[in-house]
Amino acid sequence: MIDSLAKKKIVVLGGTSGIGFATAKAAVSAGASVVVASSKEQKVNSAVAALGSAAAGYVVDLGDEEQVRGLFERIGELDHMV
Numbered sequence: 001m002i003d004s005l006a007k008k009k010i011v012v013l014g015g016t017s018g019i020g021f022a023t024a025k026a027a028v029s030a031g032a033s034v035v036v037a038s039s040k041e042q043k044v045n046s047a048v049a050a051l052g053s054a055a056a057g058y059v060v061d062l063g064d065e066e067q068v069r070g071l072f073e074r075i076g077e078l079d080h081m082v
Helices: 018-029 041-051 065-075
Strands: 009-013 033-038 055-059
Touching (some): 009 018, 033 041
């Protein structure tokens, strides 16, 4: 089942630590490109560095509707969101 993530774009909100980071890591391992988003810049930078070239990160206050809308406008099309 995880092979179905090859060449997919996955967005993981809160993907910089814990279960979110584990999910992002598994998706990258399965061939997906991953976007992680969190409110803490240092955590975003660390997660992207750990995930490698298949990852991108954005600093976003997920409680702010305008910031979340802007995130998805920048990301464009995606295949899955966690």
